[in-house]
Amino acid sequence: MGKSHDEHYLKAATRLGDFQLVVTHQAIYSSGGVKLIDRGVRVDSQLYHRLLNHTLQAPIDESLTAEKTVTHAELRDQAERLIAERAFYGRLAANAGDRAAVLGAIGGIALPQAMAFRLTVARDCHNAVFSHSLQVALIALYLGLRQGLTTAHLRALAAAALLHDLGVLHIDPRMLEAGHRITAVERRQLLAHPLTAAMIVEQRPEYPPEVARAILEHHERHDGSGYPRGLKGNEISVAGRILLLAELVAALLDKKVREPGKGLSLILRLNHDQFDPTMSKHIFRLLTNEAAGQTAPEQEQRNAEHLKRLEEECDKWRQARSQLDSYTSAAPAIATFLADRIAALERSLADAGLHPDQIKSTLINLGDQPAAVNELAMLMRETGWQLKTIIQDVFARFPELETSENPGERAIRDWLLQLQERLNVSSGKLASDATPAKAGPETTSAVPAPGTE
Numbered sequence: 001m002g003k004s005h006d007e008h009y010l011k012a013a014t015r016l017g018d019f020q021l022v023v024t025h026q027a028i029y030s031s032g033g034v035k036l037i038d039r040g041v042r043v044d045s046q047l048y049h050r051l052l053n054h055t056l057q058a059p060i061d062e063s064l065t066a067e068k069t070v071t072h073a074e075l076r077d078q079a080e081r082l083i084a085e086r087a088f089y090g091r092l093a094a095n096a097g098d099r100a101a102v103l104g105a106i107g108g109i110a111l112p113q114a115m116a117f118r119l120t121v122a123r124d125c126h127n128a129v130f131s132h133s134l135q136v137a138l139i140a141l142y143l144g145l146r147q148g149l150t151t152a153h154l155r156a157l158a159a160a161a162l163l164h165d166l167g168v169l170h171i172d173p174r175m176l177e178a179g180h181r182i183t184a185v186e187r188r189q190l191l192a193h194p195l196t197a198a199m200i201v202e203q204r205p206e207y208p209p210e211v212a213r214a215i216l217e218h219h220e221r222h223d224g225s226g227y228p229r230g231l232k233g234n235e236i237s238v239a240g241r242i243l244l245l246a247e248l249v250a251a252l253l254d255k256k257v258r259e260p261g262k263g264l265s266l267i268l269r270l271n272h273d274q275f276d277p278t279m280s281k282h283i284f285r286l287l288t289n290e291a292a293g294q295t296a297p298e299q300e301q302r303n304a305e306h307l308k309r310l311e312e313e314c315d316k317w318r319q320a321r322s323q324l325d326s327y328t329s330a331a332p333a334i335a336t337f338l339a340d341r342i343a344a345l346e347r348s349l350a351d352a353g354l355h356p357d358q359i360k361s362t363l364i365n366l367g368d369q370p371a372a373v374n375e376l377a378m379l380m381r382e383t384g385w386q387l388k389t390i391i392q393d394v395f396a397r398f399p400e401l402e403t404s405e406n407p408g409e410r411a412i413r414d415w416l417l418q419l420q421e422r423l424n425v426s427s428g429k430l431a432s433d434a435t436p437a438k439a440g441p442e443t444t445s446a447v448p449a450p451g452t453e
Helices: 007-018 045-052 072-085 087-092 096-107 113-125 127-146 151-163 166-170 184-191 193-202 209-216 238-253 260-270 277-286 296-327 332-351 356-364 370-397 407-433
Strands: 022-024 035-037 064-066
Touching (some): 007 045, 007 166, 035 045, 072 087, 087 277, 096 127, 113 127, 113 166, 127 238, 151 193, 151 209, 151 238, 184 370, 209 238, 238 277, 260 370, 332 370, 332 407, 370 407
Antiparallel strands (some): 022 064
């Protein structure tokens, strides 16, 4: 991570100097021993191109100091503000002992100068990453307390949560923009961000090995469908299982929807195999329902729109699913992987009462039950996200699919791309039916979690 040709983080680190005073507290040398920037020089974005084409002797963080760097006091203050201003975070710290333990762990993490600088870059240049990480820390610590972790392990968990998305600072920010179509190369970069963050933390002796391990595992899934290693169950550390659930919860609660708790409850139910069931139960206990606040005529109109959309989506899914079955013999490895993932999704849908074979008959009886229809619409949007994730996973697992001329593989590629296009159109229609959001902060999830697109 000491190479300055890591252009995206280098650009952010030097751009920090455009917002506040950043100086070199030691000279910056190239790997060949050439002094590039002397000690005591003010750094800003104008120095980016001077460093870009060099490999550095030491990571850039080791040489820079920001005047308004992130501190323990700031982390505690922001955590207390979240607890005071956001109902969910207030509930997870309602117990005085829990509150003290959570704030104590956040205030007691190891924060060497270089890591404080990285968090400062996140706060000032990628605030969504910083805010999301702090929210993940609060949720993770609540779960850690429920698991009976010691004070030392809680501090390690807090550090893992706050640092878990540092790898995102090393990818092109355009990849995270809404509507950006990720290429095969970009997909590999995105999937590598847990490894990048883990490597950064591994270089710091201040953190025990469990911190880097949890960071590496924060996109694994309990059923083995995650990345980067496809671990499952107890192969994932306790801290890793906590972190992957906490990230989902934080991302969903930050969505601009009227009832984020209800949406989170539905998504946890639909994806119950992906998370530690004991930990999920602790989250369910914190969730509350909110009133929709619509007049009867508005509800009836929206209800009819939901029914129509849901019925259309069921018909489209049946058509797409029947097409897939014909490709199995032509490209067995890819088709089997894809069929297994879709079969797992269909099992989850059946458990939630939303399998296409079930929902058609269910909709007939829901004309006068707007709450039930809204719930099904939310689950349908989540199903669309799950299908998009499966599409991404197929291309990540079989990169040759992008350019293959094998007739069977080409047919599967075309099927996946057509399905993705239909999902994009459908998600726009279903989103237009969604209950309008209240004014609130921007979504802080740096990398999409289930249901957050």
